[in-house]
Amino acid sequence: MSKNSDYLSRAKRQYYITLFLGLIGEGLVLIALWEVLRIFVHPLLSNLFIGLILGGATILISLLWANILTKRLISPVQALWQLIINIAPNGSLPPPNIDALKIGRELVADLSSQVLQLAGNAEQHETSHLSTDLSRNFIANNLPLPLFILDAQETVVFANNHAGDYIGINPKDIIGKNFYMVMDMSFPSEQTLDKWLKQVKSSNATSTTSWERVRLNVLDNHPTRLFDLAAYYNKDNPDKQETILVAFDHTKQYSQDDQAVSFVALSVHELRTPLTLLRGYIEALGDELSGNASPELQEFMLKMSATAQQLTIFVNNILNVARVDNDQLQLQLHEESWSDIVTSAVNAISLRAKVRGINIEATIAPELPSVGVDRLSIYEVINNLIDNAIKYSGEGKVIKVDAHLSNDGMVETTVEDFGLGISPSIMPNLFTKFYRDHRNRSQIGGTGLGLYLSKAIITAHGGNIWVRSKLGEGSTFGFTVQPYAKLAAEVKNSDNKEIVRGAHGWIKNHSLYRR
Amino acid sequence: MEPSVTPGQTVKPEGSKQPKKVLCIEDERFIGELYIRSLNKAGYDATLEVDGAKGLEMAQSNKYDIILLDLMIPNVTGIEILRILRDPAKTPNFKGKIIITTNLEQREDVRQDIEKQADGYIVKAELTPNELVEFLNNIA
Numbered sequence: 001m002s003k004n005s006d007y008l009s010r011a012k013r014q015y016y017i018t019l020f021l022g023l024i025g026e027g028l029v030l031i032a033l034w035e036v037l038r039i040f041v042h043p044l045l046s047n048l049f050i051g052l053i054l055g056g057a058t059i060l061i062s063l064l065w066a067n068i069l070t071k072r073l074i075s076p077v078q079a080l081w082q083l084i085i086n087i088a089p090n091g092s093l094p095p096p097n098i099d100a101l102k103i104g105r106e107l108v109a110d111l112s113s114q115v116l117q118l119a120g121n122a123e124q125h126e127t128s129h130l131s132t133d134l135s136r137n138f139i140a141n142n143l144p145l146p147l148f149i150l151d152a153q154e155t156v157v158f159a160n161n162h163a164g165d166y167i168g169i170n171p172k173d174i175i176g177k178n179f180y181m182v183m184d185m186s187f188p189s190e191q192t193l194d195k196w197l198k199q200v201k202s203s204n205a206t207s208t209t210s211w212e213r214v215r216l217n218v219l220d221n222h223p224t225r226l227f228d229l230a231a232y233y234n235k236d237n238p239d240k241q242e243t244i245l246v247a248f249d250h251t252k253q254y255s256q257d258d259q260a261v262s263f264v265a266l267s268v269h270e271l272r273t274p275l276t277l278l279r280g281y282i283e284a285l286g287d288e289l290s291g292n293a294s295p296e297l298q299e300f301m302l303k304m305s306a307t308a309q310q311l312t313i314f315v316n317n318i319l320n321v322a323r324v325d326n327d328q329l330q331l332q333l334h335e336e337s338w339s340d341i342v343t344s345a346v347n348a349i350s351l352r353a354k355v356r357g358i359n360i361e362a363t364i365a366p367e368l369p370s371v372g373v374d375r376l377s378i379y380e381v382i383n384n385l386i387d388n389a390i391k392y393s394g395e396g397k398v399i400k401v402d403a404h405l406s407n408d409g410m411v412e413t414t415v416e417d418f419g420l421g422i423s424p425s426i427m428p429n430l431f432t433k434f435y436r437d438h439r440n441r442s443q444i445g446g447t448g449l450g451l452y453l454s455k456a457i458i459t460a461h462g463g464n465i466w467v468r469s470k471l472g473e474g475s476t477f478g479f480t481v482q483p484y485a486k487l488a489a490e491v492k493n494s495d496n497k498e499i500v501r502g503a504h505g506w507i508k509n510h511s512l513y514r515r
Numbered sequence: 516m517e518p519s520v521t522p523g524q525t526v527k528p529e530g531s532k533q534p535k536k537v538l539c540i541e542d543e544r545f546i547g548e549l550y551i552r553s554l555n556k557a558g559y560d561a562t563l564e565v566d567g568a569k570g571l572e573m574a575q576s577n578k579y580d581i582i583l584l585d586l587m588i589p590n591v592t593g594i595e596i597l598r599i600l601r602d603p604a605k606t607p608n609f610k611g612k613i614i615i616t617t618n619l620e621q622r623e624d625v626r627q628d629i630e631k632q633a634d635g636y637i638v639k640a641e642l643t644p645n646e647l648v649e650f651l652n653n654i655a
Contacts, residue, residue, distance in 0.1 A: 272618050272640040273543060280549035283643045287556075312640070376641050 008088045015081040015093070022074035026066040033062035076104035083112050087119045150243040154179045154197065157240055166225065166247065167216065179245075184217040185229075191428075193231065197243065200233045208232045213254055214247075226254035265322035268315050275315060279308045306352040313383050320380065321449045324456045331374035331460055335484040338371045338411050339364045342403050345382040353390050358397055360386065365404040371411050372487030377457045381465075382413070384450035385477045389417035396474060410463060410480035417476075422469040430467060431455040454479070462487070537561040537651070538579040540570035540596065541616065542588045546639065550583065553644035559651070567591035574600055579611050581651060584633075586617040586625075593617070594625050601632040612654065 037058040079096035086095045098108050140147060146163035148156055156174050159182075164171035167183065174182050180194065187193070193211075200207045209231050216225035228248040235242075286301050293301065346362045353360050382401075389399045396418035406412035422430065431451050458465040458479045469475035482490075537559050541547035547563040554561035562579075564570040567590040574582050574596065582600070586593035597613060599605045614635040629636060635654055642650065 269618075273546070276618075276640045277543075277545050277549070280546065280644050283645055284549060284552060287645075315640070376638065 008085070011081065011085050011088060015078070015085055018074060018078050018081055022070050022078070025070040025074060026063075029066035029069055030059075030062045033058065033065065037062075072103040075101055076108045079108050080111055080115065083115055087116065146247040146249075148174075148179065148183075148245040149241050150179050150245065151240045152201075152242050154194075154243070156182060163247075166249070186215040186217060187211055193229070193245075196231065197233065200235075204235050206234045206236065213250075224251070224255070225249065226251045262322050265319050268318045271311075271315050275308065275311060279305075279312065282308055302351055303355050306355045309348065309352060310387075313380070313387060316380055317384070317449050317453055320377075320453050320457075324453060331377055331457075333372045333374055333461070333487060335370050335488075336373055336375055338368045338373075338403060338413075338481070341371075341373070341375060341378060342382065342401065342413060345379050346386070346401055348379075349383055349386045349390075353386070353399060356390055356393070358390055358393055358399055360399045360401060362401040363403070368403060368405060368411055369483040369485060371481050372484040373461060373481050374457075378461070378481065381454040381457050381479060382415075384454045385415040385479075388450060388477070389415050389419070389475070392475065393417050393419035395419070406480055408480075409483065409486065411483060412478060412480045414476050414478040416474065418474040420475075421471040421473050422467070422475050423471050427467065427469065431465070462490075534558055534560040535580040536578060537581045537583060538570070538573055538611075539563045539583040540567065540574070540588060540593070541565065541583065541585045542567075543585070549644045550647055553648050554651070557648040557652075559648075565589075567593070567596060571596045571599060574611065575606050575609070577609060577611070581654075582611050582613045583616050584613055586615060594628060597628065597632055614651070614654070 037054070079098060079101060082093045082096040085093045096108075096112075098105060098112065101108055140158070141160050142162075143160055144162055146166040147158075147160045148163055149158040151157050156177055156179050159171040159174040161171060164174065167174075169182065185193070191211075196209055211229045214227055214229045216227070227250055230246045230248070232244045233242060234244075282301070282305050286305065289297065289301065342362060342364055346360055350360045386399060386401070393399065398418060400416040401413065402416070403411065403413045431454075455465050458481070462482050463480040465477070465479040467475060467477050537554055539547050539550050539554075539561060541550070541563065542565045544563075544565055547565065551561045551563045562573075564573055565588070567588040570584075570588070571591050573579070584593045584596060593615065597615070600609050600611075600613060603609075612634040613632070614637060615629050615633045616637050616639050618639050635650070637647065637650060
């Protein structure tokens with residue numbers, strides 16, 4: 001609209017300039033006549049009276065003459081301007097009366113029809129300027145960024161040349177397909193493109209947003225892509241072109257981070273054997289000393305064991321993050337007793353809590369159904385959540401673990417601490433990679449990988465992970481896993497292989513591996 | 516909060532008067548020794564072998580109820596041993612249970628063989644010796 005009003009004010013200016021030029025024209029003609037009279041009639045002016053009459057008559061005649069001339073010469077132009085301003089949006093002048101023109105009526109009529117035609121085109125263009133064929137638009141096509149335009153059904157209606165190159169598919173083959181089929185993306189947070197679109201569409205809002213570190217799950221033989229994605233949804237756009245998406249490639253930068261993790265993973269792997277040995281010897285030493293050691297020695301044993309355990313958690317986290325990043329996190333889902341798992345995980349880590357003077361209180365609802373989980377991975381989740389609770393307990397001396405059946409039939413477990421709490425502003429980032437609460441970065445150790453990993457593991461189990469927190473009062477992290485029966489039903493109904501061992505065995509069905 | 520297997524506790528595997536015989540084929544001698552110690556304490560009759568070829572020979576003798584098999588061992592690799600033991604032409608009437616012990620990620624074909632042919636799989640770094648005993652108690 002600002003463009004239109006700009007044009008309108010320009011047109012008006014031109015109109016007044018034309019009027020003004022007309023006036024100047026009249027003046028000039030008048031001066032010219034006066035000069036002619038003065039030069040030729042001057043010698044006759046011996047008589048003042050005759051002079052006055054002649055002078056007066058000359059002025060009148062020249063005014064009349066000038067007026068007629070100017071009107072006839074300028075009025076066609078004026079009429080055209082009047083026409084333009086009349087048809088302009090918010091136009092204020094009355095339409096010109098072309099019939100009143102004495103000179104150039106034909107020309108003005110002809111020009112007027114052309115102006116009207118142009119205006120008609122412009123109006124059409126205005127309402128559908130986006131639905132013009134973008135595939136012929138040089139800029140859109142040659143923009144050095146992958147650009148996609150989606151319709152209301154999230155079907156691709158336009159993809160530029162670069163978009164095709166970027167994902168390794170001919171742009172022509174992308175158009176008309178569902179965007180999510182073309183671009184299989186992993187988003188770093190809960191808020192994914194489809195969820196965002198759903199939100200903005202339901203609230204009928206025009207909105208823009210962006211994501212960092214989006215990963216394109218590419219087809220075979222095509223390199224992985226990591227990029228930031230910007231999205232623009234405009235409710236005013238015609239249905240066919242509702243959403244515009246632009247990707248900003250950061251594959252190089254982001255994959256360097258990932259390579260760093262891979263390198264660390266490789267190094268950390270070498271720690272496993274010595275660490276296993278160390279834990280073995282600590283355990284053997286504990287066995288030998290049990291009952292005979294002084295309280296101080298017993299405490300040292302406890303601390304040694306807790307420290308070795310902490311190191312194990314760290315090593316496992318690094319290794320598993322590398323697996324998640326390479327899509328190699330594999331789960332073997334077995335039928336397990338949830339109360340056994342929670343009890344033994346809590347027992348194992350309670351050493352570490354005890355060293356910090358923290359008591360873990362576990363409440364496990366009776367008669368929980370058996371669950372379908374990968375024991376080791378689930379241990380890691382519980383370890384990470386309790387480990388965090390210990391780290392962020394501050395003055396809190398109790399951590400509550402509670403396992404129960406949730407309303408939707410899942411087995412839910414919560415880990416609650418009464419420590420520092422989490423500021424609402426950072427909650428959405430908690431489960432992203434490398435994210436750490438900056439307030440505590442210097443005081444509290446960590447890699448920023450624990451929650452990221454926990455989330456990946458729980459999601460792969462078909463569960464959910466969440467957090468609730470109040471600054472200064474503490475945090476509660478919770479997650480759900482599926483009852484075994486539910487999982488087994490899911491397996492039976494799918495094309496997966498059968499459960500090889502039932503009863504209290506394990507699902508030796510490795511097509512159940514999830515990534 | 517007591518550990519699940521208390522030190523010195525003797526666990527008699529159910530349904531057998533004879534202690535179960537375990538062969539641990541593991542080239543990381545220290546780890547092997549720790550396993551043997553815990554297993555023997557818990558009432559198993561466990562033997563350690565660090566060489567792959569010798570380990571295979573012993574396993575084929577069919578004297579053992581459980582074989583703990585490391586994948587990375589000298590001379591004959593663990594996966595070769597697994598394949599030979601499970602091949603009736605090469606090892607007739609093999610009755611033992613085979614538990615793979617490793618710390619490494621497996622290639623796809625190896626992983627499939629393990630899943631098809633082994634009775635269990637443990638990641639060494641995840642289990643302390645006493646936890647290994649607990650694991651074997653469950654599988655027996």
